[in-house]
Amino acid sequence: MKYPGQTMQVQAVLVALYFYLICPANIIGLWWAVGSPLVMDPNTICRKSRRLAGKQHNICKNEQEIVREITKGARLALSECQYQFAARHWNCTTARRSFGKILRRDLRETAFVYAITAAGVTYSVTQACSAGSLLQCTCDRNHIRDKSTDGQWAWGGCGDDVDFGYLKSREFMDARKKKRCDITTKIRMHNNEAGRLAVKNYMRRVCKCHGLSGSCTLQTCWRKMPLFRHVGNRLKEKFKGAAKVIISNDGLHVIPEGDTIKKPDVTDLIYSENSPDFCRPSRKAGSLGTKGRICDIYSRGVGGCDVLCCNRGYKKGYVTLRENCKCRFIWCCDVICQECVHNKTIYTCL
Template sequence: MACPTIRQRMGAGGQGRCWHFEPCSSQYIGALGTKVICDNIPGLVNQQRHLCQTYPDIMQSVGDGAKEWIRECQHQFRHHRWNCSTLDRDHTVFGRVMLRSSREAAFVYAISSAGVVYAITRACSQGELKSCSCDPHKRGRFKDERGEFDWGGCSDNINYGIKFAKDFVDAKEKMVKDARALMNLHNNRCGRMAVKRFMKLECKCHGVSGSCTLRTCWLAMSDFRKTGDYLRKKYNGAIQVTMNQDGTGFTVANKNFRKPTKTDLVYFENSPDYCVMDKSAGSLGTAGRVCNKVSRGTDGCEVMCCGRGYDTTRKTRVTKCECKFHWCCAVRCKECEDTVDVHTCKAPKRAEWLDQT
């Protein structure tokens, strides 16, 4: 079966989590049958398989959400030693780095859960799903600090997206009663609620000359970048925890730190050293990574290259230049060549560091 390629990645204990769905036409799904497709997805628990069979159209949205959150993860960490790199040959997307209960794993669980919520909610509003549409509760008159308004338009059905994401994403974690599953469930919730945090009220004014004596408003999700930026800050302030004595919650690993709230990311283990390649820890190392010679931040050569130094090569690039607007309506540019220095991190001197196992 070529089409129903749906792989689950990164779940409880690091086994499976992100879902990648190859697009199938409705005719293909109808001919093959959703049961056959869903039964061929490895790693699904019974509840996930049931949801897959009942809502095959939503599974496509889950796949769209996976692409979106992976792009966002890579954007947020593009200037860091761990840059959210995916591994084409590894079914877990990020490799063994997800086996460790680190702050990177915490971020991935949160951003992936957020991506599922975002994609499902968007699909509801766009009329792509049979089981949901616009938020049915946003009807009638309401009042905010600017006065009264009428609910209208299509409010994003965020609560439906959150509920389905919770039922589907959390199902596997709830099958396992261990510390990692509890950590995953906590970070999943952080991601889901982060999307809701940035819901915004959008309005259209009515009245003489746009006087806005009457308003029609709806609730809409903000761009997913806001969720990514927010969770990136939560990653910076993630709290290291241990399990409490009865195994139902967390205790801070360092008593000098504050207790985590429902919006804080939590993790158990310190991150691996991402400076050098270490297959056992899932670290790809930073050898060959492009760095910024003049920056003192995480993208700077000193930090990115872990003090190993960097190589410089001269490269010629072609860019658009001397662009002019011509009436009407075209912009014509010349192609200019310039030479730039590209700095890349040196590899460790000790050969055995290049391929630790």
């Protein structure tokens, strides 16, 4: 159930236009623009494929089945983003007046969105390989040839071919890039990679027992991707520790803004702009504010009424819930339930 409430300066324009002209093929976020993952379907993504770069165009033209999995991956990512940010001032809302403006900036929130989407695409393509839904790949049997086990188990079965999913995510999301380009592109390339590695670097071993009476004298094992919720949790921790960066003097690298900040590695998230105040509505910043958001009166942290409502206060209200209750099993084979109606107390931000 869902509850209720949920003048750019000329110089800046010239700078943005300059970077667009020197990097015409590296429009990293274009697939978000021509087919936002909020409403994305395979046709929407590739509708303007003439504007897409290099391998993006090729995938759209020749691998529609991959595009379908990219769509699924983006939806998976959006769902996870909304779960991870449900209690924060910016809650990964799908409202265009917010989401589009967030994506055009290099905020910590944007870093997470790009990372989780790259992870989602990797995940969905890999799953499709294992399920036999793609002609280009199957499951991963390479580890069957690996004999380095402890004798209690052996590689076998059909594992997840994460390398193929990683490759397709990189080809489509990173497109074609030049050696020198703007800081935004470099940041988004970095965060895309961090997202993919949050899947690839955490493959787990899954085993099946063999032996009489379940004695498990031998196990057959294969590699499987982590649960996507665990991927989201890991990237959320990276979001909390994300590093603010600037472009190096030679324009080739991004470096930490301060001398005391640790240089981020490939698995860290990076950003270059401070996040706006999401407490109050701002059309320019893409903030919807938190008025009307449901908060937790018992929490003193993120999601708590004081924090989520930005100390503006909150009000008490009620919502009506309908659910099945007093269910009886009738032999054979029906279940008959009554409908129970009750009110639930909620608190919403002023």
